[in-house]
Amino acid sequence: MRSADAAAASPAEPRGPDLEALLTRVAGGDQEAFGEVYDRVSGPVLGMVRGILRDRAQSEEVAQEVLIEVWRCAARFRADKGRAMTWVMMLAHRRAVDRVRAVQAEAEREHKAALLDHTSAYDEVTEQVESRWERQRVRRCMGALTKLQRESVTLAYYRGLTYREIAQLLSLPLGTVKTRMRDGLIRLRDCLGVSV
Incomplete structure (x- = not known):
């Protein structure tokens, strides 16, 4: 039997089926397989999203959205096109970038609205007199x-x-x-x- 020190020093070996096989099972509606996928990818997904968003609360929200998307769209994963982790991280990256764009667009709309609030109202009578x-x-x-x-x-x-x-x-x-x-x-x- 190996000691705990020897186990900690050796690289971690994947437990159970590979991620590609798990995604195939998730595509069939296997909740247990999704639990394993969740355990394997949630940390890297949150890390990538947090690196893009820099906001903890938004990062957690977007990471959750990504994992829901993995559950709903697992059937779209194609093992012949790439690795499962790459596919999941691509989903995470896209979702995080979309959030950044949405936040920027909202900030611009609010800025424009604030400018409109500060502009004086058009005075038709004054315009006609001038x-x-x-x-x-x-x-x-x-x-x-x-x-x-x-x-x-x-x-x-x-x-x-x-x-x-x-x-x-x-x-x-x-x-x-x-x-x-x-x-x-x-x-x-x-x-x-x-x-x-």
Whole structure:
């Protein structure tokens, strides 16, 4: 008979059937086999999940979800595609990463909601008053332009014509239209108090 010291010094040998065989039994609904699977993989699963999540409570919750998934999805395991422990750890990794993403998405939603709470409400009346005041200022400043400048600026900005189209419409050289526009815009800028 071996002593306890000799047993502790030698590497642990797997007890009972291998994990692949246990998963096959679990796929058939064998609860006893699942108990053995649970005992073998729960520690490594929790370790991996905790390494990703860094939160004990969430790690335990996700590890439990993984083990439930192993119970429900054991039939999906294919021994010809890889080892059982690799499959279980892949499930654990995916579930932990999904949790990280969900937590980040929730934090972003809460942050956006907090920003919305701090933004001032849209005031339609104030907007209309400011808009009307701006229009009056622009009209007053447009009235300060010469007739030729006002005509060129109006055609360009209110009708959307290009300098070339304005020149053709007014039968003027392109350079003349450009000069009128430049001078008119300078006067508008000064009148409106816009800094460049």
